[in-house]
Amino acid sequence: MTKMERYFEEDRLVLILKQVQNKNCITLTEIAEKLDVSTRTVRNDIKILNDALSDTAFIEGEQGNYKLYIVDLEGFEKKKEEIFKYNSYLDSPKKRMAYIFKKLLKSNGPYITDELAYEMNVGRSTINGDIKKLNEILGSYGLFIEGKSNSGISLSGLELNKRFFIMENLFNLIYFDENTDERIEKIVEDISKKYRFESMTQVAFKKAVVIMTDRVSDGNIIEKLPNKYYDIEKNNMFKVADETAEDIEKVFKIEVPIEERIFISIPIAGMRTPTNIEAVYQVGITEDIEKTIDKIIEQIEYELNLYLDKQNLNEEFFYHISFMVNRLKFGYLLKNPISLEIKEKYPLAYKMACIAGRIIEKEYDVEVPEDELGYITAYFGAYMLEYKTTEKYYRIALVCSTGRGTARLISTQLKRVLDKDAVLDLFADNQVTADILNKYDIIFTTLKLKYNIKTPIITVRDIFDEKEILLEIEKAKQLQKLSIPVAKTGGVSIIAALIDEYKFFLLDDEKSYMENTIDMIDSLCDDGFVDEGFGERIIKREEKSTMVFDKSIAFPHALNFSDDKIVVAIGVSEKGIKNDDGSCIKLIFLLALPENENQDDTVLVRIYDEIISIAQDENIVNEISMTKDVKTLVKNFIKLGIGSNL
Structure with missing residues (x-):
């Protein structure tokens, strides 16, 4: 979203309050970047918010991280409602631009500024400044304000684009002072109940019906649509638009032609997939969507060597792709307020x-x-989360040299972070043997064990950081699958645990990316880590689709036939190759993947997440690119917390 488009979003105070409420903590820089303002402006806005919230809540920063602290929940909700209401009616450039747009939209001729x-x-x-800003935004919709101040200005562009602009930006601002006709409310409500629309779909559908009825009543009809829009008639849900149009015709005594019926069906054809998936079973999944999803699965497997089981993909995903393709084909945008947070997490x-996304763009030219x-x-x-939860149940041994009370304290802390089905057994140090401990999946201990055992061992203190231990457990599980001792490296990074002096390389700045990659492969091949054909497979993959990332x-x-474990x-390269x-590559992560269709992908997933x-x-x-040896690399991974935020 461009900076200009934010003129029609909520005011800063509302957005800041939503940000600090939705996230456990957030920096001033993050807020400033989201709002395209300075951190100084954000600080001032936070002061205003704290005054407005009075004694019900306050926003406070500590070491650069800002949090919302709620003192009186009921009082806070009332204050928040007041802030939202006040800001939605606050005089501002966006309110003026909405007024200008509405006047030009309704006008039968040029309007004198x-x-x-x-x-x-x-x-x-x-006014001239607002018109200039408005024109910048309208341009992306194929709309523009033309004319001169003294002779009058008018709004030019396709009727469909005008309606999309209203739906996506100005609906509440244009219609806020006009109560929706109760007859439209009744028609939309009855249709929504009949077809079990969820609230978001009902709201979007009502917007389309309100705009259509208003514009047709004023004589502004959509006369012709691009050919692709007529495909909506084939959609099973088009009957919803037909039924609605017939009711509108009876009540408002207007004619609703096929183009107008198509317009009000767009929010339905491109709806958000409902929680109650049974409500859209009648729509069905077309053959082309099935084929597109097959191609997505194949490409993910090719590029990432991750196999997605189509049968295990939630059926909601199929409907989501189907509705999304309709949205993109018909220009119906759906905003996602948490897309950045999801991307980061x-x-x-x-x-x-x-x-x-690339597959969908290619298949549907969107x-x-x-x-x-x-x-x-x-x-x-x-x-991915559901896939992770299918892992086996773990048997945990806790070995303590401390008293019973302290042992129970540690045990209680561990139970809070372990899977609910994990089995935890408590031992004194004089009760265990190597044979006993080797029967467990993970061992926690407060002392150094003298036994030579294969089971991952995690040393704990009497009181420990639960998040840190949770990460250690995850690391232990992954390294166990690779037959690597968990104590081999500190920190929680799987990559750091897999790297040794034979797998660390200083790149040659005078050589290209592929030349350096082949040098790395030749060395790994000489040491027996990869087979002789590995390099050729890398070259072929690179020719087909570059593996340069970001x-x-x-x-x-590529696949590796000389080892059954991931290498x-x-x-x-500090300077970059x-x-x-035109990219300047500072880090090359070379992965040799075992040829094993039944391989547990959770380790590979963790490696990808870290990269x-x-x-x-x-x-x-x-920081990593300046590393000169493998020991410093591991230290940097620990210091930088690689893997600790996954």
């Missing part, structure tokens, strides 16, 4: 969503915006 200025009680320069799922990628990310994120990072990967190597596409999280932070990339 002096008349607008008089009606709005503002100066001519203010589920980096691998976002990468998968980007692959899906552009998939970030808002839609955010929704796809949510589905893949849910799939300009400064590349992660070439990870890293190459670093030039690539043919993508590194790529998202330029400072971390630069």
